[in-house]
Amino acid sequence: MADTSVEVAPFSVASLRGNPGRIRKEAAIRGVFFAAAALSIVIMALIVLTLARETYTFVSQVELAQLWSDGWFPRRALYDIRTIVVGSVLVTVIAMLVATPLGMGAAVYLSEYARPRVRGVLKPVLEVLASIPSVVLGFFALTWISPEIVQRLSDRASLFNLAAAGIGVGILTTPLVASIAEDAMGSVPKALREASYGMGARKVTTSVRVVIPAAVSGLVAAFIVGVSRAIGETMVVAIAAGASGGSLFSLNVFDRGQTMTAAMASLATGTDAVVGAGLTFQSLFFVGSLLFVLTLLLNVFADRYVRRVRQKY
């Protein structure tokens, strides 16, 4: 540095070029990050490609009658889509009936009502709840929710049933919904709350008329993430809905049932995976594609909805 100050070079483009070493380093760093981004995209593309290829094999060889039958019995080459889609929808609806009020309620309480000290305790508890392994909840659903709640609601309910699985998934989803919803409400500016309180609004009014509408995009996001989580949840359903061998088509939530995810799990873990027997192996990919498309659509619609109702502040 000392010699540059002695030798006064005439001012030119070169004086503004910067340190070449730094520029090279910058380029290298950019390269690393680009590679990381590119790699994840490539992996995604490969997954989708594999999924699409095997799904194509399945769809092109399966007969229509196999896709629309009495139930999901891959060993007997009966791949009734209705059974598993309806099973997934039922479980998800029940789960969200549990998780939405509980999660949103917890979020409103934490963000609008709880004193800082209470919040300081409850937030970490919520995070711990979110990390309960789903196997544990699966057993809880089977051994407690099913006999103590579901079988009391309906004496015809079997021990394994979709309702217990749905409630279990709902409990599993609640902390996630609560946490995202609380973040959304927490990011509503304090000035809006003050405006509302300054008008003589009560806490409920402020929460319902001001904070929730201002946070709606985040709340919808919380709901959608919850739905995606519920649709994707496997273990609780595999344990508590009790249909490892297959399942008859049923709309009764007090019955055993099968969801897309649980069907895939049992296909992949062996009982049904008579590898090579007919299209059983490929049916796994078919269900996977179905799940993929479903969650994708969900996210697209959610995105549109959020864009339409969002309040900018």
Added chain:
Amino acid sequence: MAPETRTQSQPEKRSEPTAATRVDANRPVAEPRPEDIDPTAVFDLEDLSVYYGSFRAIRNVDMTVCQKQITAFIGPSGCGKTTLLRCFNRMNDLVDIARVEGKVLYHGVNLYDSAVNPVEVRRRIGMVFQKPNPFPKSIYDNIAFGPKVAGVKGDLGEVVERSLRRAALWDEVKDRLKDSAMGLSGGQQQRLCIARALAVDPEVILMDEPCSALDPIATGRIEDLMEEIKSEYTILIVTHNMQQAARVSDRCAFFTAEVNETSDTRTGILVEFDRTEKMFSNPSDERTENYVTGRFG
């Protein structure tokens, strides 16, 4: 500082509950005796101090605020003007660590009495904030918010129009009442906030540096607006702009912050409170004089 400007300082009058309140169990709030009430006084602060945790932000304020006048609070930043203003409608309740000592008598009733519901207080005593804070809703819904939460049912179109007219905003927005308030300019947003406060017909309006985020033209409009509505409302305004205080206010309170002896903190005090004219031409206190003439150190 002796509160020599307090019009009638007889604090011992209210320290004893009257016989009337002692026998009537159905009256949860200590009722003032009629002869105690100065008809032109809206607020009477008695030895008011506000703490944030253990830090005392402002101390021992005694003052009387008169009806249908504009009262300005001036003083260097950090001397507790906002803190004090937020005592007048219990907005400090929203700050968990804030604690108030002393009395804020509103028509003789202590607003900090345990039987007083802050929601009721804020319906009578509205507030306009430093930064315009319209709801991210339509212009119409912003104005209709107050009447709705106060339980007014039915068509609020008339209230909305009246409030916007009083806030001198009607002509600018009448064709786009359904548009989002966030699309308005800063000055329009602040007038909308004033209109929103007016929509519930408060008796008092508190304004915390309402023009600090606005350009001179928008500021001028808000000052005109205050001049216009002061015949109907009691206005308290915090301002860092001395010209503004001189222009708009009838009475003016000057606060300053004093360094505490025991700790490295500063606590606000009321130095002088008098007619604005006197405060700016012939103040009694040297500190006031230094401040208003720009010689404040």
